[in-house]
Amino acid sequence: MALFVNFLFIILILLPSFDKVLSFPDEIPSKIQTQDMQALIAQACMNIENQNSCLANIHNELTRTGPPSATSVINAALRTTINEALGAINNMTKISTFSVNNREQLAIEDCKELVDFSVSELAWSLGEMRRIRAGDRTAQYEGNLEAWLSAALSNQDTCIEGFEGTDRRLESYISGSLTQVTQLISNVLSLYTQLHSLPFRPRRNTTTLHETRTDESWEFPEWMTEADQELLKSKPHG
Numbered sequence: 001m002a003l004f005v006n007f008l009f010i011i012l013i014l015l016p017s018f019d020k021v022l023s024f025p026d027e028i029p030s031k032i033q034t035q036d037m038q039a040l041i042a043q044a045c046m047n048i049e050n051q052n053s054c055l056a057n058i059h060n061e062l063t064r065t066g067p068p069s070a071t072s073v074i075n076a077a078l079r080t081t082i083n084e085a086l087g088a089i090n091n092m093t094k095i096s097t098f099s100v101n102n103r104e105q106l107a108i109e110d111c112k113e114l115v116d117f118s119v120s121e122l123a124w125s126l127g128e129m130r131r132i133r134a135g136d137r138t139a140q141y142e143g144n145l146e147a148w149l150s151a152a153l154s155n156q157d158t159c160i161e162g163f164e165g166t167d168r169r170l171e172s173y174i175s176g177s178l179t180q181v182t183q184l185i186s187n188v189l190s191l192y193t194q195l196h197s198l199p200f201r202p203r204r205n206t207t208t209l210h211e212t213r214t215d216e217s218w219e220f221p222e223w224m225t226e227a228d229q230e231l232l233k234s235k236p237h238g
Contacts, residue, residue, distance in 0.1 A: 037068045044077035070195050081184040085119050088177040095173050111159035121152040156182045
């Protein structure tokens, strides 16, 4: 639990800096400059059940990032996605009080951890996107990116599978929010791919978190214990 709480603090600390993570010398391609920002926002909420809520959340996040641009839309969509994931975790915590047996309780705890992984893997994926867009197209970075994106998109399905062997009563309460998290992640990554023409080629993850976190922005905070740091470094290989 301490690791879970600590990493959420890391995410909250990093979020304000994601404009830098997504910024490049030619931040917005010329063909994007003439596109309607509303169309990009709509794409970020594509196939989301509650469209009005999603669009409102994106617009609210945009007000915190200054004038709208392609990069700010991605940033706002990312913030909205992480907020949705954190909301799903909070919802599962409340639902756990209705658990009547250890099997259900274990499924819920595993599910919370998987969604937490989605938050961290999405952040790591965006870091790898910056490396690739900066011109480093080595296999290890593309491999990391593919592995983390795939994990972030599949974690919620793995969570649902964990309820096999139960009466699936509790599953029905959380499946909707998990589907929304998966769709939002897919939308964010699809939008980024479209805007930056980033190819996705599946490769194996062959490096460690320590090797890829060479940027100053990814340094562990002083208050994190060495044990927690080692656990975080090992997460992508779990």
